[in-house]
Amino acid sequence: MTTVLPVRRPGAAAALLPAGDERSTAGRRADRGHHVLGRTAPWLVRGVMGIAVLAFAFLAVGPHAFGYRTMTMLTGSMAPHIEPGDITVVTPLRVTDVTEGMVIAYHVPIGDRSLVTHRVVSVEHTPDGRVQVRTKGDANAAIDPWTAVLEGDTAYQVRAVIPELGSAVQLLRTPLVNQVLLYGAPTLLAGWVLLSIWRPTRNEPEDGRA
CATH class of the missing domain: 1.10.287 (Helix Hairpins)
Structure with a gap:
């Protein structure tokens, strides 16, 4: 018995898969x-x-x-300039160089002496060489109800704000x-x-x- 095998002519196209056979596409x-x-x-x-x-x-x-420090803003007292969850980058400067309009980080002189980041609204140099400041949060209606004495020789000024990184x-x-x-x-x-x-x-x- 003789078996005849089909031979594809040179240049002939390959046979297509039957319709509905998705093996090639899936592969x-x-x-x-x-x-x-x-x-x-x-x-x-x-x-x-x-x-x-x-x-x-x-x-x-x-x-x-x-020499910089990073701090996470926890409240909205400085919004919209600094929102809760933002990271602030603060750098040291001499206490005697603090001026009105700066945003500084310092410890409040009352209660648990927590750290706060607010804007300086007034600066006073006392006869004994100390520096006293009044501050206010940009989002607050009133000035902070205390006068803070900046202790030591160094204060920390906010130089940059990185949104949401604190979160x-x-x-x-x-x-x-x-x-x-x-x-x-x-x-x-x-x-x-x-x-x-x-x-x-x-x-x-x-x-x-x-």
């Missing part, structure tokens, strides 16, 4: 998804790690290297997020390293064919 979609994931995942990990490094440098290293810092301090960062950051780093090692180069066929 292409899967390959495309893997390709996009392989391209995106390393950059996503790099972005997360980069943001974490920058935040650590700004909040932990910068104050020691450049993120507060979120990072919650127990749940701490646990996620504790275990998630090493996992992301390990995934980044593995993707870098196993990612095929441009000169190597991804399917292993020569």
Whole structure:
């Protein structure tokens, strides 16, 4: 018995899959998804790690290297210039250089001596060399009901405001997020390293064919 095998003529088009057969389309979609994931995942990990490094440098290293301090605004007394959850960057200046209009951070002279960030509305230099200030929150209707004596030789003036960063810092301090960062950051780093090692180069066929 003779078996006749069909031979495709040179240049002839390949037979199409029957209508409704989605194997080719599904395969292409899967390959495309893997390709996009392989391209995106390393950059996503790099972005997360980069943001974490920058935040650590700004909040932990910068104050020691450049002398500034960061504070989180907790109230709306300075809105709209400084909103609750914003981070303020303060730098030291001599107490004798404090003038009206500056926004400074200081401890109130009453109650629990909490830290407040308000605008200076008046400055008085006493005969014994002390500096007394009256302050007011931009959003408050009245001047603060106290006269504060700026102790020491250094005051802290607000130089910059970073919106909403304080809210993120507060979120990072919650127990749940701490646990996620504790275990998630090493996992992301390990995934980044593995993707870098196993990612095929441009000169190597991804399917292993020569």
